[in-house]
């Protein structure tokens with residue numbers, strides 16, 4: 013979403029968008045079910061939205077960024093509406109708002125229950141296809157950044173098909189990374205298969221500073237029926253009154269948090285994880301709250317349940333905590349710039365400080381929109397007048413590249429879920445770092461794979477360094493938050509590799 017919205021906001025300036033799949037297909041954005049958080053209601057305000065964002069973030073949200081992102085949220089909803097997104101409205105034309113966890117009131121605009129991401133992306137894709145200044149190269153992905161004197165001067169790209177090309181260098185006047193998060197680095201994830209931290213890893217390999225890498229959000233209610241990725245049962249279901257029960261029928265969240273099922277995500281995710289570990293089979297029960305309405309009001313959930321042979325109107329839905337959102341990413345300033353020159357970042361690949369240690373539900377799409385516009389404005393201001401008549405880009409790809417080995421990727425993902433997941437400790441994190449190093453050495457000549465292992469290293473090393481528990485980061489060996497550590501983390505890949513090398517050395 014970030015890339016397309018930025019490209020539109022840069023028009024009529026010429027923009028080249030590269031996309032590994034048909035545009036929009038590999039994106040988390042198209043899978044977003046809940047919607048976009050925005051203070052639309054007269055009873056609501058950007059200040060309250062910002063306050064909820066800060067509270068959910070567990071002490072490390074940058075309040076200036078929370079203010080920036082929430083202030084004009086309504087304008088983005090109106091802009092998307094104008095582009096054709098059919099947000100749900102009531103008979104008077106007011107936006108229908110869902111309540112999601114840790115929001116103090118209903119604040120999430122949605123489309124046909126759980127279709128927000130798909131419909132917003134359709135509107136953006138249609139707009140991009142009608143915008144002559146945007147050239148989209150499909151089947152092409154970035155593999156590395158070329159850097160000179162601390163500034164990006166080019167992008168190494170390759171074909172994304174299994175039969176990869178060798179990387180080719182493409183040069184532009186300015187560079188925007190909007191390649192999504194890292195959830196797919198985990199074996200149990202809600203993210204599309206393309207989203208495996210490669211873009212964050214690529215920036216880190218080029219020397220960019222990475223922020224808050226340890227903060228990964230695990231979604232409490234991924235449907236646990238054996239699919240990879242695991243389909244999501246949106247939090248809006250709990251907003252509608254769905255409850256969490258275990259195989260004994262116990263509503264276990266009541267004893268854990270006053271907000272029960274609508275407690276902050278990290279708390280619900282750990283409770284679900286504990287139930288799974290104890291063999292209690294946690295389940296989401298929509299029967300009393302929604303009955304058969306779940307089938308029509310939440311079509312994506314109904315479809316995923318049908319694939320697994322579950323009728324949620326009759327049976328509770330088995331769920332598990334799955335890697336869902338990376339609060340960490342490329343350290344990105346308020347103006348959208350990364351630490352490398354000539355590089356802007358938006359969306360989940362960035363870490364702006366909005367989410368702190370725990371993202372407030374449905375703030376992800378909003379952040380992508382706000383920073384896409386910020387980046388577009390920053391790029392336009394930096395480059396000055398738009399050039400006329402820029403020729404289309406054509407790339408000659410040479411065969412002979414390398415694509416990630418399936419087994420190595422699966423081992424990497426399993427390591428992340430087992431050792432760098434919902435509950436972490438020093439021994440597990442060091443073991444993960446050693447495994448990542450071993451796997452990386454086995455395919456060190458594959459840029460796509462080393463981009464993944466770079467991000468995995470950054471997450472595990474940062475998690476090892478944060479000797480406390482905060483938000484999405486829980487250390488069983490340091491179960492309390494340490495007030496002295498209530499700040500964001502920043503790390504380079506060189507620093508993370510040194511931490512990894514020390515872990516390797518410990519056992520040799």
Ligand SMILES: Cc1cc2nc3c(=O)[nH]c(=O)nc-3n(C[C@H](O)[C@H](O)[C@H](O)COP(=O)(O)OP(=O)(O)OC[C@H]3O[C@@H](n4cnc5c(N)ncnc54)[C@H](O)[C@@H]3O)c2cc1C
Pocket residue numbers: 013014015030031032033035036037038039040041042043044045046047048049128129152153154155190191192193202203204206207210211244336337358359360361373374375376377378380
């Ligand atoms: C199942 C699910 C439900 C969600 N629900 C919500 C929700 O309701 N509300 C909310 O706010 N957030 C939600 N999120 C989070 C939100 O969808 C993401 O944070 C957001 O979509 C990220 O947008 P983005 O533009 O940064 O990345 P994406 O939408 O993921 O787009 C990244 C793009 O980069 C491309 N790409 C990847 N690697 C490369 C490469 N090497 N070279 C070139 N291109 C590349 C991908 O193909 C993709 O097109 C959800 C996420 C998931 C997975």
